[in-house]
Amino acid sequence: MRFSKATNYALHTMLALIDASPVKPVGVQQLAESQGVSPTYLSKILTRLVKAGMIESVSGANGGYRLSRKKDDITFLDIIHAIEGNASLFECDFVHGDECQIQAVMKEAEQKMESHLQQAKLVDLAQKQVQA
Numbered sequence: 827m828r829f830s831k832a833t834n835y836a837l838h839t840m841l842a843l844i845d846a847s848p849v850k851p852v853g854v855q856q857l858a859e860s861q862g863v864s865p866t867y868l869s870k871i872l873t874r875l876v877k878a879g880m881i882e883s884v885s886g887a888n889g890g891y892r893l894s895r896k897k898d899d900i901t902f903l904d905i906i907h908a909i910e911g912n913a914s915l916f917e918c919d920f921v922h923g924d925e926c927q928i929q930a931v932m933k934e935a936e937q938k939m940e941s942h943l944q945q946a947k948l949v950d951l952a953q954k955q956v957q958a
Contacts, residue, residue, distance in 0.1 A: 833909045835863055836871050837948070840905055843881060844897045844952045851890030871909065878908035897952075903943035 839857055846852045854872060858865040872891055875881045882894040893900070916932035 827915060829906065829910060832871050832874075833906055835861055835868060836875060836905050836909045837902065839868065839871065840875070840880065840900065841948050841951060843891060843893050844900070844948050846892065848892060851884040851888065851892045853890040857891070874908050875905070878904070880904065880908060897949045898947065900948055901944050902946040902948065903940055905948075906943060 838861055842857060842860060843852060854865045854869055857872075858868045861868070872881065872883070876883055876891075876894075880893065880895055880900055881891045883889070883891055914933070915936050916929065918926040918929040918932075920926060
C-alpha cells in the first residue's frame with residue numbers, strides 16, 4: 827500500500843501551518859521552498875485542503891494560507907481523505923455469493939488503519955517537536 831506524494835506534501839504542509847501563527851498566513855512560496863517542491867504543484871494540493879475546509883486562502887500582499895479549523899481537530903485521516911478521497915483501498919472484482927471473504931479481511935484491515943489515522947493528530951507531532 828502506498829499513499830501519493832501529494833499526501834506526503836499535504837501532511838508536511840499542514841504540520842507547518844499548525845506550527846505557524848494563526849493570524850499571519852504563510853505564503854505558498856515559503857511552504858513550497860521548505861519542502862523542495864514547486865509552488866504550482868503545492869498550490870494544487872492547497873486547493874484540495876481549502877475545499878476540505880481545513881485551511882483558508884488569504885489574498886493580498888501579505889496573503890497565503892492558514893488553518894480554518896481548530897488544530898486539535900485535524901487528524902491524519904482528514905488530510906489523507908482530502909487528498910486521496912475516501913474510496914476503499916481494495917475492491918474485489920470477482921462475483922461471489924453474499925460477500926467475498928478476501929474483501930472482508932481487506933475491509934477489516936482498512937478499518938483498523940483508518941481508526942488509527944483518525945486518532946493520530948498532527949498537533950501532537952508539533953508539540954513533540956517543540957519539546958525536543
